[in-house]
Amino acid sequence: MDSIQTLKHDVVQFKDRKVQLVYEECGSHSGQRCEAHCSRCNIPICMFCVINNHNGHTIKPMKDVVTELKSEIQHETRDIESNLLPLYKEMKKNTDKDIGKSTQKFNSLESDIEKLRKSWQQEVDAIFNKFCSLNKSMRENHLFVLTSHQSLLENQIQEMTKTVQQNKEIHQSNKVSEVTKHQSKLTEYKEIPTIVQQPIPSLKSNTDLGKELTIELGEYTATLKQAELPSQKDAKFSSLTTRDLLDKAKVISTFPTGVESLWRISCLGTDEAWLSGKGKTITRVDVDGFVRESVTSTCQKTPVDIAVTKNDELIYSDSDHGTVNIVKNGITMPIA
Numbered sequence: 001m002d003s004i005q006t007l008k009h010d011v012v013q014f015k016d017r018k019v020q021l022v023y024e025e026c027g028s029h030s031g032q033r034c035e036a037h038c039s040r041c042n043i044p045i046c047m048f049c050v051i052n053n054h055n056g057h058t059i060k061p062m063k064d065v066v067t068e069l070k071s072e073i074q075h076e077t078r079d080i081e082s083n084l085l086p087l088y089k090e091m092k093k094n095t096d097k098d099i100g101k102s103t104q105k106f107n108s109l110e111s112d113i114e115k116l117r118k119s120w121q122q123e124v125d126a127i128f129n130k131f132c133s134l135n136k137s138m139r140e141n142h143l144f145v146l147t148s149h150q151s152l153l154e155n156q157i158q159e160m161t162k163t164v165q166q167n168k169e170i171h172q173s174n175k176v177s178e179v180t181k182h183q184s185k186l187t188e189y190k191e192i193p194t195i196v197q198q199p200i201p202s203l204k205s206n207t208d209l210g211k212e213l214t215i216e217l218g219e220y221t222a223t224l225k226q227a228e229l230p231s232q233k234d235a236k237f238s239s240l241t242t243r244d245l246l247d248k249a250k251v252i253s254t255f256p257t258g259v260e261s262l263w264r265i266s267c268l269g270t271d272e273a274w275l276s277g278k279g280k281t282i283t284r285v286d287v288d289g290f291v292r293e294s295v296t297s298t299c300q301k302t303p304v305d306i307a308v309t310k311n312d313e314l315i316y317s318d319s320d321h322g323t324v325n326i327v328k329n330g331i332t333m334p335i336a
Contacts, residue, residue, distance in 0.1 A: 021063055028053075037065040127215065127222045133311050134220055138201060141328045149195040160189055255289030264306045266314075274314055276303050282316060295327050 023033035026046035034044035039058040050059055163185055170178050201218030214223050261278040268274060268284065272292060276282045279302055284293040295314060297303050303316040314327040315335070323334040 021066060023062060035062050036060065037062050130222065130311075131215065131217050131220070134217055137311055137313065137328055138218065141331055142200065144331065144333070145195065149193065152193050156189070156193070163189075255285075255287070257283070257285060257289070258291070259283060264303065266306045266308050268308050268312055274306050274308065276306050276316070278302055282306060282314065284314075295330070295332070298323075298325060298332060 023035050024044060026032040026034050026044075026049065029046050029048045032046035032048055034046050034049075036045050036047065036050055037043070037060045038045050038049075038054045039060060041054065041057065044062060045054055045059070167182075170182055173179065204216040206214040214221065216222075257275050259275045259277040262275060263278075264274075264276040266274045272284055272286045274282055274284050276297075280297045280299055282295045282297055282303060283291055284295075285291055297316055297318065298321060299316075299318045300320040304319045306314065306316045309315060309326070315324060316327075317324050325332050326335045327333075
């Protein structure tokens with residue numbers, strides 16, 4: 001016991017302690033441990049394997065192989081901890097930011113899409129409100145012509161019926177004066193009143209998904225296009241001063257009108273205008289100077305003023321008769 005107590009002990013750190021390896025049991029030789037490693041076959045073997053099946057192969061002690069493998073494992077662990085793991089964490093951090101930014105952008109896109117949906121719906125409503133108004137106006141004009149002709153025919157029928165009765169009475173009369181005073185209306189009645197009847201317009205549409213949507217009613221055509229958002233339009237012009245707007249203005253066309261003493265101009269859309277000057281005539285011309293339509297006013301001299309309604313119908317004031325007149329499909333009617 002005293003000799004044991006006097007034995008010299010080597011004290012080392014816990015991490016530097018020697019750990020006894022536990023070798024696996026050989027599958028070919030019972031009771032033998034695989035304390036060697038065959039480099040050629042890359043498998044653990046026991047001493048009996050060395051002198052039998054693996055004779056002549058490169059053999060290494062298993063403890064040396066374990067030491068090499070542990071060194072590789074340690075190097076791998078350091079590489080992962082020092083290089084790859086921080087890199088992956090940084091990449092994940094950036095990906096998290098990208099997800100947040102992408103989500104925000106897609107939410108913004110969704111909001112913009114809804115704004116465009118509303119804007120397009122407003123554009124569609126405006127188009128069909130316009131066509132409903134046009135249809136109402138054309139119906140009024142069409143029926144006005146028919147009812148006027150109807151009234152004329154009714155008056156003629158009443159007058160002709162009265163004339164027939166008078167003629168029968170004269171024919172039966174024995175009074176010379178009644179017979180000699182008779183004035184024939186046959187020639188007048190044979191002048192059959194005519195009616196300038198305009199055809200009822202047809203509604204046409206061209207619905208080609210993914211392209212322009214077009215609708216036609218008579219001579220009027222509308223094409224559905226993307227409308228600029230009011231907020232975008234306001235933002236665009238809110239920063240412009242009067243000087244900016246004047247600087248952007250430019251002359252796009254100059255042409256002779258043929259109107260003597262041109263006094264009044266009323267724009268019709270972006271490419272046409274109604275013009276009036278000395279004389280009764282009001283003329284519609286385009287930006288190339290071509291005359292598209294002429295209207296003879298009811299004025300004795302010249303219209304005092306002209307304008308265009310929201311339905312693109314011409315109105316003018318007649319100071320000679322104290323009226324304001326509207327022209328619908330070539331027919332002039334007083335409105336005030």
